Amino acid sequence: MTKIAPQHAETGSDTNHSQAIDTILNSLDALVYVSDLDTYDLLYLNDYGVSVWGEAKGKKCYQVLQSAQHSPCQFCTNPKLLDEKGNPAGVHVWEFQNTQNGRWYQCRDQAIHWTDGRLVRIEIATDITERKQMEQALIEAKSTAERLADTDELTQLYNRRAFFNLGRQVAQQTAQPLAFIMFDIDHFKRINDRWGHAMGDAALIHIARLTQTKLRTNDILARLGGEEFGLILPNTHHEQAWQVAESIRHGFDTQPLQLDGYSIHCTASFGISSLSLPQINHPDEAQALLETLFNNADQAMMQAKRAGRNQVSDAA
Numbered sequence: 042m043t044k045i046a047p048q049h050a051e052t053g054s055d056t057n058h059s060q061a062i063d064t065i066l067n068s069l070d071a072l073v074y075v076s077d078l079d080t081y082d083l084l085y086l087n088d089y090g091v092s093v094w095g096e097a098k099g100k101k102c103y104q105v106l107q108s109a110q111h112s113p114c115q116f117c118t119n120p121k122l123l124d125e126k127g128n129p130a131g132v133h134v135w136e137f138q139n140t141q142n143g144r145w146y147q148c149r150d151q152a153i154h155w156t157d158g159r160l161v162r163i164e165i166a167t168d169i170t171e172r173k174q175m176e177q178a179l180i181e182a183k184s185t186a187e188r189l190a191d192t193d194e195l196t197q198l199y200n201r202r203a204f205f206n207l208g209r210q211v212a213q214q215t216a217q218p219l220a221f222i223m224f225d226i227d228h229f230k231r232i233n234d235r236w237g238h239a240m241g242d243a244a245l246i247h248i249a250r251l252t253q254t255k256l257r258t259n260d261i262l263a264r265l266g267g268e269e270f271g272l273i274l275p276n277t278h279h280e281q282a283w284q285v286a287e288s289i290r291h292g293f294d295t296q297p298l299q300l301d302g303y304s305i306h307c308t309a310s311f312g313i314s315s316l317s318l319p320q321i322n323h324p325d326e327a328q329a330l331l332e333t334l335f336n337n338a339d340q341a342m343m344q345a346k347r348a349g350r351n352q353v354s355d356a357a
């Protein structure tokens with residue numbers, strides 16, 4: 042332990058008392074230190090602190106406890122420990138990753154009057170690294186689970202669930218033109234039958250990637266299931282949507298999947314629907330609009346299939 046210089050002559054019982062306190066502080070499984078609020082001189086460091094950060098004699102708190110710190114730390118909590126009148130303001134509790142050993146600590150800081158009357162900070166810090174790591178792992182697991190729940194495993198596009206959730210959000214941004222495109226690969230069964238299921242999967246990925254090259258940042262592309270895809274185009278007029286669909290269709294038709302020395306030609310049939318969003322007052326209205334757009338685009342797509350495939354059709 043780094044000892045404090047005695048401030049007054051101790052009687053025998055004072056010595057016993059001080060030794061008892063020393064024993065207690067040095068037995069703690071926590072860092073305890075005291076530093077001058079103005080000069081940052083380290084006045085006390087318990088054995089736990091010495092064992093982790095080394096000797097404190099004649100040093101400032103930031104020199105001992107932090108890494109390569111030559112002046113008071115930016116994150117120093119000293120200003121939080123005093124009230125407007127400069128009196129101790131109570132305990133400040135915070136969590137911090139130590140810059141020297143990278144471990145996390147819960148710190149309880151407080152300004153107190155030292156034995157000689159000056160104001161000092163006392164900090165009691167317990168190692169919470171394991172808890173933090175567990176919290177971090179939980180946050181990562183949650184975000185992975187959320188991403189997987191919204192993602193089509195094969196193409197890594199949004200899945201049907203995410204498509205409609207995002208669609209509802211877009212539909213609530215009223216007073217904008219909104220367009221919907223649905224497309225379905227033509228005679229996809231024949232691709233599977235001729236080239237095998239794995240090649241069929243590769244064709245689906247190829248279609249997804251080609252489509253992505255035609256999109257703007259806010260467009261929402263999803264694989265709705267099987268060989269059917271959906272595309273929400275926020276703030277897009279009908280004619281623009283038609284151009285997008287035609288450009289994607291042309292891309293499929295002219296850029297076959299090249300794999301293992303084979304060239305696999307895929308086309309698709311497209312249906313478009315659009316509307317200018319009215320004032321929406323309830324999420325159910327957004328849902329109803331979305332379903333109408335979806336059904337109209339679906340009908341239009343079926344029409345494109347009936348009319349001979351590899352073409353764009355719209356809902357009048």
Ligand SMILES: Nc1nc2c(ncn2[C@@H]2O[C@H](COP(=O)(O)OP(=O)(O)OP(=O)(O)O)[C@@H](O)[C@H]2O)c(=O)[nH]1
Pocket residue numbers: 195225226227228229230231233237238239240241242245266267268346350
């Ligand atoms: N490889 C692969 N095939 C799939 C997948 N999901 C669905 N399919 C296949 O897609 C085919 C869809 O066939 P159909 O619904 O008859 O449609 P189509 O052959 O595309 O014909 P049209 O839609 O009428 O042009 C079926 O053979 C499904 O097995 C998938 O994830 N991977």
